[in-house]
Amino acid sequence: MTHLADDQVEAFITDGFVRIDNTFPAELAAEARTILWRDMELDPADSAGWTRPVVRLGHYAQAPFRVAANTPPLHAAFDRLVGPGGWQPPAALGTFVVRFPSPEPPGDDGWHVDASFGADNPDFMEWRLNVASRGRALLMLFLFSDIDELDAPTRLRVGSHIDIARRLAPAGDEGLSLRDLAEDDFAGSAKRPEALATGKAGTVYLCHPFLVHAGQPNRNGQPRFLAQPPLLPTLPMALERQDGSHVPVETAIRRAIGRD
Template sequence: MLSDAQIQQFIDDGFVRLDEAFPRQLADEARAILWRDTGCNPDDPSTWTRPVIRLNQYGQAPFVKAANTPVLHQAFDQLVGPGRWAPCGMLGTFPIRFPSSEDPGDAGWHIDVSFGTENPDFMSWRSNVTSKGRALLMLFLFSDVGEKDAPTRIRVGSHLEIARRLAPAGEAGLTLRELAANGFAETADSPEALAMGDAGTVYLCHPFLVHSAQPHHGTRPRFLAQPPLLPTQPLLLDRLDGSYSPVELAIRKALRTIQDFRGSL
C-alpha cells in the first residue's frame, strides 16, 4: 500500500514511484517481444539506426500481467478510488529509445491530452480541468533506466499550474496546441526529476503532469510504456460526501476552493 507520505507526495509533486511494481521476469518476457517487433538485433548495435522506434498497443500476457499486479491495483484504488478505474487490457505506446547523437525530434514539454482523439491532428486533442478520459498517466519501465538512458523528464508540481490553466476553459478544455502555445512557460521554474529505476518500476503520475522525452546518451536501449489509466466515471471536484481521490484533491488544491473553480467557469 502507498503510505500517507507517498499519497501526499502525489498530491504535491504530481507523481509517485513504485519500485518492483511488477516482476523483472515479466519485463524480460515483454522486452523480447518488443525487440522482435523493432526489427533490430539486441546484440548488434549497428542495427540500432534510429533514435526512437514507436510500437503500439500490446495485449500479450506479459504486458497485461505487468499492468495488473496486486501492488498496482491497490495503488489505483488509493489514488483514483475503488471502482473508479478500469483494469488495463493492454499497454499503449512504447517509445523505444536507442543510443544516438541524432535529435529524436520529440523532446518537447507536454502533457498527455485525453479526449478528442478522433481528430487526426493530434495537436487538436484536448484536456479539461476534470481530466476527461484519463485517470492517471503511467510510466512503466521495461528495462533498467539510469541517468544517461533517456529517462523521462518530469516538472515536479507542474500539474497544479496546468489545473489552473485549464479551469477557465470549463468542460470543453484546451487543445494541446493551445496548451503548448507558450511552451508551458508557467511550469518553467518547476524542479526537475528523472523517471529512473530498475525494470519493473512504475511511475504513477497526475494526468496534468508536464513531462518530456530526451535523447539517449547511454549504451543500452530504453524500453518504456506510457499507457493511461482509464476512468470508469468522471472525476468530480464537488462531491457531496467529500470522498475525493488524491487526483481530485490535487486539482482542488490548485484551485484552492470549489468556489474558485465555479467562479472560473
C-alpha cells in the same frame, strides 16, 4: 509492498507523481522485451541495426504485458489514488517508446502534457484536456529496462500539474487544446524543478494526468524500454462531492484551483 503510504499519497498530490518499485519482476520485463525486439526486427546483440534514435510501438496485450499492468501493488495504488471502482483494469500496455543511443536528435523530446479527448481531430495539437481530466485518470510510466540518468529517463516538471489545473479551470468542460497550452509553455511550468523517471525494470511511476513531462536522447550504450499508457476511468472525475470524499487525483486539482 501492497499499498501506498500516506506520505506517498501526499507526494502525489503536491509533486504530481509517485514512484513504486518492484511492481513486476525483472524476468517479466525480459519476456516483454523479447517480444518488442522481435516486432522491431532488431537484434539486441547487434547494435549495427540500431539506426533510429527512437522507435514507437503500439499496444501489447500478450500475457507479459497484461500481468505487468495488473499486479496487486498496482491495483492497490490505483484504488488509493483514483478510488475503488473508479478505474478500468488495463487490458494492454502501450504506447511503447524505445530510445536507442544515437547522435541524431530524437525529434520528440519537447515538454508536453498528454491529451485525453478530441483524438478524432487529425491535428493532434487540437486534442484536448479539461479541468476534470475527461478520459484519463492517470498517466503511467512502466519501466521495462533499467533506466538511469544517461538512459533517456522521462523528465518530469515537479508540481506542474498545479499550473495546468489552474490554466484549465476557466475553460470549463470544453477545456483547452494542446496548441493552447503550448502557447505559454504549459502554463508557465518551466519554473518548476525537474525530476527524472529512473529505476530498475519493474518500476512504475503513477503520474497526475496534468503532469508536464518530456523525453530526451539516450546518451548511454543500451536501448531504453518504456511504456506510457493511461489509466482509464470508469466514471468522470467529480471535483464537487457532497460527502467531501475526494480521491487524491481530484484533491490535487481542487487544491490547485482553491477549492480544497
